[in-house]
Amino acid sequence: MRHDLIDRVRLAGGASRVRDLRLSRTERRRLDLLIAQHELLPHPHGTVSLPGTHPAVTLARVHGGFLSCTVAARAHGLEVPSWCRGADHVIVPHGRGFPPVAGEHVHVSRRVPRPPNDRPPLLPLEETLAHLLMCTRVSTLEALCPVDQALHERRVSVEQLRAALGRGRGSALGRRRLALASGRCRSPLETSVRLDLIGAGLRHRDGVPVRGVGEVDFIVEGVIVLETDGASYHSEPEQFARDRWRDRQLTRLGYRPMRFTRQEVISHRVVEDVRAVLRRIAQERHHPGVTIQAI
Secondary structure, eight states: OHHHHHHHHHHTTSEEEGGGGOOOHHHHHHHHHHHHTTSSEEETTTEEEOTTOOHHHHHHHHHTSEEEHHHHHHHTTOOOOGGGOOOOEEEEETTOOOSOSSSOEEEEETTOOOOOSSSOSOOOHHHHHHHHHHOTTSOHHHHHHHHHHHHHTTSSOHHHHHHHHTTSTTHHHHHHHHTTOOTTOOSHHHHHHHHHHHHHTOOEEEEEEETTTEEEEEEETTTEEEEEEOHHHHTSHHHHHHHHHHHHHHHHTTOEEEEEEHHHHHTTOHHHHHHHHHHHHHHHHHSTTOOOOOO
16 A cells, blocks of 8 residues: 555656545555655645655645646756756646745646646646746746757647647737747757847858858858857867867858857857957958958
8 A cells, every 4th residue: 555655646746635646544544654754745735745756846736736837848858048047837727726835936827727646747848838938937048948949859840839829818928939939959058149149130040051061050140150169068079179170161161150158158248259250350341451460
């Protein structure tokens, strides 16, 4: 009986409301013993969890709802910028839920069903991303990074997301954000750069194949090839050498390659430096005989 109760809580994602376990009197006594032995942990509003359960899952069960927004995107295996981590979000059916118990954000929706107890409290991917796009408590960057990844991996389509957004409250914001999404971006760094370029009004293409070089992250104003260097990937000696070879090939083709580190992207250095290079290019084109003297 002990293992049966543990397995039922595990089946629910690691946390469950006691009433949803539908316990007999004997099972309820067993539950009290498991709590006393710290094999199950008690939480507000008659909720129990297994040790080590993600706090957001427990909060979703406390409120009788689902994981939502960025924490739900992560549960689907999607990446949210590590530098944008905030409070957990849960979404509950209209008329349900309690005030926050641990600083979480609680969304209420008429479109959300009562969560089942035989699987984790997680909505389908397209619904998860639709709620994320409509959430006013997360930034556009936080919303678009998982959307870009899901589109890039072809786990969802723009049409599916548009249908999931519907026409209700928040859908206008969701559609505006969806219009900025790109299935060609392969990382949060690329999404961050793209949004900065859009905000600056700089013409660009992302995920562009260049003959003899391969795919580059961005071509800006038709002349700058902009690439982001993730610390772990581009610190390998072989990859470092290949990046420099790519830069030389791009220069031979008439491009100006520019590389930005993770920290430079996070600190929004890209636009300022790109504009400086564009000004230099404009000066060189206006005065083709001018040479740059070494200092």
